[in-house]
Structures are given as structure tokens and as C-alpha cells.
Amino acid sequence: MxxxxxxxxxxxxxxxxxxxxxxxxxxxxxxxxxxxxxxxxxxxxxxxxxxxxxxxxxxxxxxxxxxxxxxxxxxxxxxxxxxxxxxxxxxxxxxxxxxxxxxxxxxxxxxxxxxxxxxxxxxxxYSVLFLLPKHFEMELPLHTTVSLFPLSGKVEEIHTSGLKYALTDGTLENGVQDGSSNLTVEKKIEIFHKKGDLLIFINHKTDK
CATH class of the missing domain: 3.40.50.10240 (Thiamin pyrophosphokinase, catalytic domain)
Known part of the structure; x- marks a missing residue:
């Protein structure tokens, strides 16, 4: 339901x-x-x-x-x-x-x-946000703004594909490095992470 x-x-x-x-x-x-x-x-x-x-x-x-x-x-x-x-x-x-x-x-x-x-x-x-599973994939329009945020304070071993600014075995940590305002460069994006709670923000296409 x-x-x-x-x-x-x-x-x-x-x-x-x-x-x-x-x-x-x-x-x-x-x-x-x-x-x-x-x-x-x-x-x-x-x-x-x-x-x-x-x-x-x-x-x-x-x-x-x-x-x-x-x-x-x-x-x-x-x-x-x-x-x-x-x-x-x-x-x-x-x-x-x-x-x-x-x-x-x-x-x-x-x-x-x-x-x-x-x-x-x-x-x-402006956006939809949710916590990512350890492996996430989704099709989005090209040039969609996507932000990643380490809700748990630190998220480790992050791999992304389909985004302009890619991460390979990367770490996002509050006050150190964030993943805001990335862009999709392929229709399908994939995000893997192994440790921590990772939020994704997917911006709507709207001028309102």
C-alpha cells in the first residue's frame, strides 16, 4: 500500500x-x-x-x-x-x-x-531525497543535478558511474568533503557504498 x-x-x-x-x-x-x-x-x-x-x-x-x-x-x-x-x-x-x-x-x-x-x-x-541501499541504480534525464550527503557523518568506499564528478573508492565526510551539485552525464547512474548512511538528492526539472 x-x-x-x-x-x-x-x-x-x-x-x-x-x-x-x-x-x-x-x-x-x-x-x-x-x-x-x-x-x-x-x-x-x-x-x-x-x-x-x-x-x-x-x-x-x-x-x-x-x-x-x-x-x-x-x-x-x-x-x-x-x-x-x-x-x-x-x-x-x-x-x-x-x-x-x-x-x-x-x-x-x-x-x-x-x-x-x-x-x-x-x-x-526542488528535489526528492532518500537513503541509498549499498547498490543503487536509476535512469535519469541527462544533466539532472544529483547531490550525495553523508547522513551518518562519514560514508566510505563509494563508487559512482554516470555522474560528471565520479568517485572511485571515495569517502564523503561532513566538514571534509561532500558530494553536492553533481550532474548526470549518462542516462543510467550507479552508486555503490560499503560503510555509512548515504543520502541522495535528485533535483526536479522545474523553474518554479
Missing amino acids: NVVILCDGNPPRPEQLKEALEHSSLFIAADGGALIASQMGVKPDVIIGDLDSYSVTGNEHGDVIHDPDQETNDLEKALAYAYKQECENVIVFGATGKRLDHTLKNLSVLKQFDGQFKSLQFKDK
Whole structure:
């Protein structure tokens, strides 16, 4: 089952959200994400969180789950709910932007839940990001901007092909070397790594 989660960070483009919803079976708003959903004219099946941003009206389309636990944030609550519903493929909008500490926390949550789903992706107006398996390959349009980021602080033994700036047995480390703003020079890219947690950012082709 496919699920879309909407958080209250920077919102996606309306058409971007609606397209994702057309291919999903469940739409979850994480607390303040319900306000963004309302502004875009879409109705969540579930609203979940500590509800410090969203006030219940009684006219909700779906279920409202108040979870006051302060040891987990609203995205964690939404992902835990999706896991209990046996969802397999998760797209999260609004997990980035606005407060930087919230963005960093949500990246930690991405790592925490990554192994519990077949796929778990964050999307925004500019890019899609997700954690890479040890061997990854994908076809992309030529000259697509691709960035690699060592989420665990250091990622070792990285090999890439199909990118302008190739790595062979390379290492990416926060504060030492990063892999931002690379470009695809072949339609198929391949990325291998052996140690660490490696994020990929694939930029959308958009001028908006």
C-alpha cells in the first residue's frame, strides 16, 4: 500500500501533492500538515500528532489521533501509524524547510524508519531525497543535478558511474568533503557504498 504524509514544513506544489495522492491509498497529515492540506483543498484520511498546531473542528473528513507523547515528533507518529497499517511505499511532503532543527530532526527520523518500509522518500518543490541501499541504480534525464550527503557523518568506499564528478573508492565526510551539485552525464547512474548512511538528492526539472 502507498501512503502520502504531509508535514507542516515548506509545502509542495499543489499539483505535486495531488499527483502523489492519485497513486496512494492513505493520506496522513502530521499535525500542522492538516492546515496545509486544507489550504490546498485536499482532505486527509488521518490527522495525527500532539495537535499543538492543528485545532480539531469536528468537521474532519477522517480520523483525528491525538498523541501527546513528547519523546516523538509528529512525523515519527505518522510513520509509526503507517507502519501499523502495513504500508510499503511512503512519500513525505513538508518534512524540510522552515526551522532547520526540525529539518535535521526529520532526517534523523528518515534514518530511523528507512528499514521499515520498501521505500521512504522525502519530496519538496526542488528535489526528492532518500537513503541509498549499498547498490543503487536509476535512469535519469541527462544533466539532472544529483547531490550525495553523508547522513551518518562519514560514508566510505563509494563508487559512482554516470555522474560528471565520479568517485572511485571515495569517502564523503561532513566538514571534509561532500558530494553536492553533481550532474548526470549518462542516462543510467550507479552508486555503490560499503560503510555509512548515504543520502541522495535528485533535483526536479522545474523553474518554479
